[in-house]
Amino acid sequence: MLAVKKVRKLIHTNPDSPSAKVLSALVIALESNQAFPLNQLYTLNYSQFELALEVLSEWRLDRYYSSKGRLLDLSVQAAELHSA
Structure with missing residues (x-):
């Protein structure tokens, strides 16, 4: 299983976990070309x-991989849950 699929599953399963928050932030930073601590x-x-x-x-090898889009969508949704 590809790492992006594993992360998507982890975030989907428990979006409030500390690890899901960190991994979501990483994905968002990668996609938006922003800094990540x-x-x-x-x-x-x-x-x-x-x-x-x-x-x-x-991400470096394949910036346009189709699964990445679904992972990004889920990461943004999880981040919005935490900011609300």
Whole structure:
């Protein structure tokens, strides 16, 4: 399974979890070409940290991958939940 699909599933399953918030913020920063505070990655457990690194790698390799759009939509929705 691709990392973006794993992250999408993690965010969809529990959008209020701290790891979902960090990963959502990472995805939004990547898509919008904004800064992301790397120290947030250190709040993730090791497997989630590795997943974040896989997302970075996949994002770099294929910026226009179709699953990324669905992941971005879900990440934006999760971020809006937290800001409301």
